[in-house]
Amino acid sequence: MATKKISLKEKLHLKQQEGSALLATNFYNYETLRGIMEAAQETKQPVILQLTKSSIDYMGLQVAVNMAGAALAHYQVEGWLHLDHSDSYELVEACLAAGFDSVMIDASEKPFEENIAISGKVVKLAAKYNANVEAELGYIAKLGQSTETVGFTDPEEARIFVEQTGVDALAVAIGSAHGFYKKEPLLDIERLKEIHAITGAALVLHGGSGIPAASLREAIENGICKINLATEIKNIFILTLHTCFESKEEIDLRKLFPPAITAVKNLVVDKLNTVSRYELKSI
Ligand SMILES: [Zn+2]
Numbered sequence: 631m632a633t634k635k636i637s638l639k640e641k642l643h644l645k646q647q648e649g650s651a652l653l654a655t656n657f658y659n660y661e662t663l664r665g666i667m668e669a670a671q672e673t674k675q676p677v678i679l680q681l682t683k684s685s686i687d688y689m690g691l692q693v694a695v696n697m698a699g700a701a702l703a704h705y706q707v708e709g710w711l712h713l714d715h716s717d718s719y720e721l722v723e724a725c726l727a728a729g730f731d732s733v734m735i736d737a738s739e740k741p742f743e744e745n746i747a748i749s750g751k752v753v754k755l756a757a758k759y760n761a762n763v764e765a766e767l768g769y770i771a772k773l774g775q776s777t778e779t780v781g782f783t784d785p786e787e788a789r790i791f792v793e794q795t796g797v798d799a800l801a802v803a804i805g806s807a808h809g810f811y812k813k814e815p816l817l818d819i820e821r822l823k824e825i826h827a828i829t830g831a832a833l834v835l836h837g838g839s840g841i842p843a844a845s846l847r848e849a850i851e852n853g854i855c856k857i858n859l860a861t862e863i864k865n866i867f868i869l870t871l872h873t874c875f876e877s878k879e880e881i882d883l884r885k886l887f888p889p890a891i892t893a894v895k896n897l898v899v900d901k902l903n904t905v906s907r908y909e910l911k912s913i
Contacts, residue, residue: 638710638732638762639798641676642832646855651905654678654834655898656714656860658685661887662867663697665894667705672895675902676708678732678856682715686725695728712764714858722752732762734801738769742787749795764856767791768803770836785824792829799832799856800825804849806837809861817845819852826853834858839865843904850905857905859898866893 636644645651657663657679670677679698686694695711702709710731716722722733735752737745749765756763767788769781783802792800802825804818815837826833835854838846839861846857870890880886 635708635710637760638678638712639832641710642762642799642855646832646853649851651850651855651857652676652678653838653898653901653905654680654712654714654856654858655901656680656682656685656858656863657698658688658864658867660697661891662863662894663701665867665891666863666898667701667707668891668895669898669902670707670709671705673899673902673906675906677898677902678710678712680712680714680858680860681725682713682860683718683721686713686721691724691728695730699729710762712762714860719748719751719755723755726756726759726761730761732764732799734764734766736766736801738766738801738803742791746791746794749791749797753796762798763796764799764801764834765791765795765797766801766803766836770801770803771807772809782818782821783825785821785828788825788831789828792831797831799834800829801834801836802854804835806835806841808837809839810865811840815841815845817841817849819848822849822852822854832856837861838901839863846904857901859901862897862901863894866890866897869893 655666655677657666681694698711712732713725713730714734715736716734717736722735725733733756735749737748753763768783781803788800804822805815832855833853834856835849836858838857838859867890870893874886874889
Protein backbone atom coordinates (compact mmCIF):
# COMPACT_ATOMS: atom_id res chain seq x y z
CA MET A 631 0.00 0.00 0.00
CA ALA A 632 1.02 3.62 -0.46
CA THR A 633 3.33 4.84 2.29
CA LYS A 634 1.26 7.88 3.27
CA LYS A 635 -2.33 8.07 2.29
CA ILE A 636 -4.92 10.68 3.11
CA SER A 637 -7.09 9.68 6.08
CA LEU A 638 -10.63 8.59 5.34
CA LYS A 639 -11.94 11.39 7.54
CA GLU A 640 -10.16 14.01 5.40
CA LYS A 641 -11.16 12.32 2.18
CA LEU A 642 -14.84 12.22 3.15
CA HIS A 643 -14.84 15.92 3.97
CA LEU A 644 -13.16 16.74 0.68
CA LYS A 645 -15.82 14.72 -1.12
CA GLN A 646 -18.59 16.46 0.82
CA GLN A 647 -17.19 19.87 -0.12
CA GLU A 648 -16.96 19.07 -3.80
CA GLY A 649 -20.44 17.54 -3.92
CA SER A 650 -19.38 13.98 -4.55
CA ALA A 651 -19.17 10.81 -2.50
CA LEU A 652 -17.14 7.70 -1.87
CA LEU A 653 -18.65 4.35 -2.66
CA ALA A 654 -18.34 1.85 0.17
CA THR A 655 -18.57 -1.70 -1.09
CA ASN A 656 -18.87 -4.84 0.99
CA PHE A 657 -16.77 -7.79 -0.10
CA TYR A 658 -17.29 -11.41 0.85
CA ASN A 659 -14.58 -13.43 -0.84
CA TYR A 660 -11.76 -13.13 -3.38
CA GLU A 661 -14.16 -12.95 -6.32
CA THR A 662 -16.28 -10.05 -5.07
CA LEU A 663 -13.14 -8.22 -3.96
CA ARG A 664 -11.63 -8.67 -7.41
CA GLY A 665 -14.76 -7.38 -9.17
CA ILE A 666 -14.69 -4.25 -6.98
CA MET A 667 -10.97 -3.72 -7.60
CA GLU A 668 -11.29 -4.06 -11.37
CA ALA A 669 -14.08 -1.48 -11.32
CA ALA A 670 -12.11 0.99 -9.19
CA GLN A 671 -9.02 0.55 -11.35
CA GLU A 672 -10.90 1.04 -14.60
CA THR A 673 -12.76 4.15 -13.41
CA LYS A 674 -9.72 5.47 -11.50
CA GLN A 675 -11.93 6.03 -8.47
CA PRO A 676 -11.13 5.50 -4.80
CA VAL A 677 -13.22 3.00 -2.90
CA ILE A 678 -13.97 1.98 0.67
CA LEU A 679 -13.81 -1.78 1.29
CA GLN A 680 -16.21 -2.89 4.00
CA LEU A 681 -16.44 -5.99 6.13
CA THR A 682 -19.24 -6.99 8.44
CA LYS A 683 -18.80 -9.32 11.40
CA SER A 684 -20.24 -12.18 9.31
CA SER A 685 -17.68 -11.61 6.54
CA ILE A 686 -14.85 -11.41 9.08
CA ASP A 687 -16.05 -14.66 10.66
CA TYR A 688 -16.23 -16.24 7.20
CA MET A 689 -12.77 -15.23 5.93
CA GLY A 690 -10.88 -14.75 9.18
CA LEU A 691 -9.86 -11.29 10.38
CA GLN A 692 -6.21 -11.31 9.35
CA VAL A 693 -6.86 -13.05 6.04
CA ALA A 694 -9.53 -10.49 5.15
CA VAL A 695 -7.29 -7.55 6.13
CA ASN A 696 -4.38 -8.94 4.13
CA MET A 697 -6.59 -9.65 1.12
CA ALA A 698 -7.85 -6.06 1.12
CA GLY A 699 -4.35 -4.62 1.48
CA ALA A 700 -2.88 -6.87 -1.20
CA ALA A 701 -5.73 -6.11 -3.61
CA LEU A 702 -5.46 -2.32 -3.17
CA ALA A 703 -1.71 -2.51 -3.76
CA HIS A 704 -1.96 -4.85 -6.74
CA TYR A 705 -4.66 -2.86 -8.53
CA GLN A 706 -3.14 0.48 -7.44
CA VAL A 707 -6.45 1.68 -6.07
CA GLU A 708 -6.79 4.37 -3.39
CA GLY A 709 -8.85 2.71 -0.70
CA TRP A 710 -9.61 2.24 2.97
CA LEU A 711 -10.77 -0.71 5.03
CA HIS A 712 -13.88 -0.15 7.12
CA LEU A 713 -15.78 -2.23 9.68
CA ASP A 714 -19.48 -2.11 8.81
CA HIS A 715 -22.22 -2.26 11.50
CA SER A 716 -20.45 -3.46 14.59
CA ASP A 717 -22.48 -3.55 17.77
CA SER A 718 -19.44 -4.79 19.68
CA TYR A 719 -16.71 -2.64 21.24
CA GLU A 720 -14.46 -5.73 21.34
CA LEU A 721 -14.78 -6.31 17.59
CA VAL A 722 -14.01 -2.63 16.96
CA GLU A 723 -10.89 -3.00 19.11
CA ALA A 724 -9.77 -6.16 17.28
CA CYS A 725 -10.28 -4.55 13.86
CA LEU A 726 -8.39 -1.38 14.77
CA ALA A 727 -5.52 -3.47 16.08
CA ALA A 728 -5.57 -5.49 12.83
CA GLY A 729 -5.14 -2.34 10.74
CA PHE A 730 -8.62 -1.09 9.78
CA ASP A 731 -8.71 2.56 8.71
CA SER A 732 -12.25 3.09 9.89
CA VAL A 733 -14.94 1.51 12.07
CA MET A 734 -18.67 1.80 12.48
CA ILE A 735 -20.20 1.38 15.89
CA ASP A 736 -23.90 0.78 15.52
CA ALA A 737 -25.78 1.35 18.76
CA SER A 738 -28.71 2.92 16.94
CA GLU A 739 -31.20 0.52 18.47
CA LYS A 740 -30.10 1.52 21.97
CA PRO A 741 -31.57 4.54 23.77
CA PHE A 742 -30.10 7.92 22.69
CA GLU A 743 -27.93 8.37 25.80
CA GLU A 744 -26.50 4.84 25.52
CA ASN A 745 -25.76 5.35 21.83
CA ILE A 746 -23.86 8.53 22.76
CA ALA A 747 -21.91 6.74 25.50
CA ILE A 748 -20.76 3.75 23.42
CA SER A 749 -20.07 5.81 20.28
CA GLY A 750 -18.05 8.32 22.33
CA LYS A 751 -16.04 5.46 23.84
CA VAL A 752 -15.21 4.16 20.35
CA VAL A 753 -14.12 7.66 19.25
CA LYS A 754 -11.61 7.75 22.13
CA LEU A 755 -10.23 4.33 21.22
CA ALA A 756 -10.06 5.08 17.48
CA ALA A 757 -8.12 8.28 18.14
CA LYS A 758 -5.14 6.15 19.19
CA TYR A 759 -5.13 4.65 15.69
CA ASN A 760 -6.04 7.87 13.88
CA ALA A 761 -9.01 5.93 12.53
CA ASN A 762 -12.31 7.27 11.24
CA VAL A 763 -15.46 6.55 13.27
CA GLU A 764 -18.97 6.19 11.89
CA ALA A 765 -22.05 5.88 14.09
CA GLU A 766 -25.75 5.60 13.34
CA LEU A 767 -28.60 7.67 14.63
CA GLY A 768 -32.20 6.87 13.87
CA TYR A 769 -33.45 3.58 12.54
CA ILE A 770 -32.48 2.38 9.05
CA ALA A 771 -34.83 -0.47 8.30
CA LYS A 772 -33.12 -3.84 8.05
CA LEU A 773 -35.51 -5.53 5.64
CA GLY A 774 -37.93 -4.31 3.02
CA GLN A 775 -39.34 -0.85 2.78
CA SER A 776 -39.17 1.78 5.49
CA THR A 777 -42.54 3.40 5.15
CA GLU A 778 -42.88 5.58 8.22
CA THR A 779 -40.88 8.55 9.35
CA VAL A 780 -40.81 7.07 12.86
CA GLY A 781 -37.14 6.33 13.44
CA PHE A 782 -35.89 8.87 10.91
CA THR A 783 -32.92 10.87 12.18
CA ASP A 784 -33.96 14.01 14.03
CA PRO A 785 -31.72 16.95 12.95
CA GLU A 786 -31.42 18.47 16.43
CA GLU A 787 -30.59 15.08 17.96
CA ALA A 788 -27.97 14.62 15.22
CA ARG A 789 -26.35 17.93 16.17
CA ILE A 790 -26.19 16.97 19.86
CA PHE A 791 -25.01 13.43 19.02
CA VAL A 792 -22.11 14.57 16.83
CA GLU A 793 -21.12 17.27 19.32
CA GLN A 794 -21.10 14.94 22.32
CA THR A 795 -19.51 11.88 20.72
CA GLY A 796 -17.05 13.51 18.33
CA VAL A 797 -17.83 10.96 15.59
CA ASP A 798 -16.46 11.77 12.14
CA ALA A 799 -19.27 10.24 10.13
CA LEU A 800 -22.94 9.73 10.79
CA ALA A 801 -25.26 7.21 9.13
CA VAL A 802 -28.62 8.91 8.82
CA ALA A 803 -32.08 7.42 8.50
CA ILE A 804 -33.80 9.40 5.76
CA GLY A 805 -35.82 6.71 3.98
CA SER A 806 -33.28 4.20 2.69
CA ALA A 807 -33.34 0.60 3.90
CA HIS A 808 -31.09 -2.44 3.92
CA GLY A 809 -31.95 -5.27 1.55
CA PHE A 810 -34.35 -5.16 -1.37
CA TYR A 811 -36.88 -2.41 -1.91
CA LYS A 812 -40.44 -3.43 -2.69
CA LYS A 813 -41.02 -0.09 -4.35
CA GLU A 814 -38.77 2.82 -5.25
CA PRO A 815 -37.51 4.49 -2.06
CA LEU A 816 -38.29 8.12 -1.44
CA LEU A 817 -35.49 9.96 0.36
CA ASP A 818 -36.37 12.76 2.78
CA ILE A 819 -34.04 15.36 1.22
CA GLU A 820 -35.40 18.24 3.35
CA ARG A 821 -34.45 16.33 6.51
CA LEU A 822 -31.02 15.63 5.04
CA LYS A 823 -30.49 19.33 4.27
CA GLU A 824 -31.36 20.24 7.86
CA ILE A 825 -28.97 17.64 9.28
CA HIS A 826 -26.19 18.78 6.94
CA ALA A 827 -26.75 22.43 7.88
CA ILE A 828 -26.29 21.88 11.62
CA THR A 829 -23.71 19.09 11.92
CA GLY A 830 -20.15 19.03 10.68
CA ALA A 831 -20.19 15.26 10.21
CA ALA A 832 -19.64 13.34 7.01
CA LEU A 833 -23.08 11.93 6.25
CA VAL A 834 -23.56 8.32 5.23
CA LEU A 835 -26.36 6.67 3.30
CA HIS A 836 -26.88 2.99 4.08
CA GLY A 837 -29.02 0.77 1.90
CA GLY A 838 -27.64 2.24 -1.33
CA SER A 839 -28.71 -0.84 -3.29
CA GLY A 840 -31.70 -0.14 -5.50
CA ILE A 841 -31.83 3.62 -5.01
CA PRO A 842 -32.14 5.25 -8.46
CA ALA A 843 -29.11 7.22 -9.68
CA ALA A 844 -31.01 10.53 -9.66
CA SER A 845 -31.98 10.09 -5.97
CA LEU A 846 -28.42 9.13 -5.08
CA ARG A 847 -27.10 12.27 -6.76
CA GLU A 848 -29.66 14.47 -5.01
CA ALA A 849 -28.57 13.00 -1.68
CA ILE A 850 -24.91 13.60 -2.56
CA GLU A 851 -25.59 17.22 -3.50
CA ASN A 852 -27.11 17.69 -0.05
CA GLY A 853 -24.36 16.31 2.16
CA ILE A 854 -24.16 12.54 1.73
CA CYS A 855 -20.50 11.70 1.07
CA LYS A 856 -20.42 7.93 1.67
CA ILE A 857 -22.79 5.51 0.01
CA ASN A 858 -22.94 1.89 1.11
CA LEU A 859 -23.47 -0.89 -1.38
CA ALA A 860 -23.84 -4.51 -0.29
CA THR A 861 -27.08 -6.21 -1.33
CA GLU A 862 -26.70 -5.57 -5.06
CA ILE A 863 -23.18 -7.02 -5.01
CA LYS A 864 -24.32 -10.28 -3.39
CA ASN A 865 -27.36 -10.41 -5.63
CA ILE A 866 -25.60 -9.98 -8.98
CA PHE A 867 -22.81 -12.35 -7.97
CA ILE A 868 -25.15 -15.19 -7.03
CA LEU A 869 -27.61 -14.62 -9.89
CA THR A 870 -24.76 -14.81 -12.39
CA LEU A 871 -23.38 -17.95 -10.76
CA HIS A 872 -26.79 -19.62 -11.12
CA THR A 873 -26.59 -19.23 -14.88
CA CYS A 874 -22.96 -20.43 -14.91
CA PHE A 875 -23.91 -23.59 -13.02
CA GLU A 876 -26.53 -24.54 -15.58
CA SER A 877 -23.79 -26.34 -17.46
CA LYS A 878 -23.26 -29.35 -15.21
CA GLU A 879 -20.12 -30.55 -16.98
CA GLU A 880 -17.73 -27.79 -15.95
CA ILE A 881 -15.97 -28.34 -12.64
CA ASP A 882 -13.17 -25.81 -13.11
CA LEU A 883 -14.16 -23.03 -10.73
CA ARG A 884 -11.63 -20.75 -12.38
CA LYS A 885 -13.83 -20.89 -15.45
CA LEU A 886 -17.13 -20.75 -13.57
CA PHE A 887 -16.44 -17.69 -11.40
CA PRO A 888 -15.16 -15.08 -13.90
CA PRO A 889 -18.60 -14.16 -15.34
CA ALA A 890 -19.77 -13.43 -11.77
CA ILE A 891 -16.64 -11.33 -11.14
CA THR A 892 -17.36 -9.37 -14.31
CA ALA A 893 -20.98 -8.84 -13.25
CA VAL A 894 -19.81 -7.37 -9.94
CA LYS A 895 -17.31 -5.22 -11.80
CA ASN A 896 -19.96 -3.84 -14.16
CA LEU A 897 -22.31 -3.05 -11.27
CA VAL A 898 -19.58 -1.23 -9.33
CA VAL A 899 -18.40 0.71 -12.41
CA ASP A 900 -21.95 1.99 -12.81
CA LYS A 901 -22.23 2.98 -9.13
CA LEU A 902 -18.79 4.61 -9.09
CA ASN A 903 -19.79 6.74 -12.06
CA THR A 904 -22.95 7.78 -10.23
CA VAL A 905 -21.31 8.79 -6.95
CA SER A 906 -18.14 10.41 -8.26
CA ARG A 907 -18.05 14.03 -9.38
CA TYR A 908 -21.26 15.06 -11.04
CA GLU A 909 -19.43 16.68 -13.96
CA LEU A 910 -17.92 13.35 -14.95
CA LYS A 911 -21.39 12.10 -15.86
CA SER A 912 -21.66 14.57 -18.70
CA ILE A 913 -18.34 13.67 -20.34
ZN1 LIG B 1 -25.86 -0.52 6.70
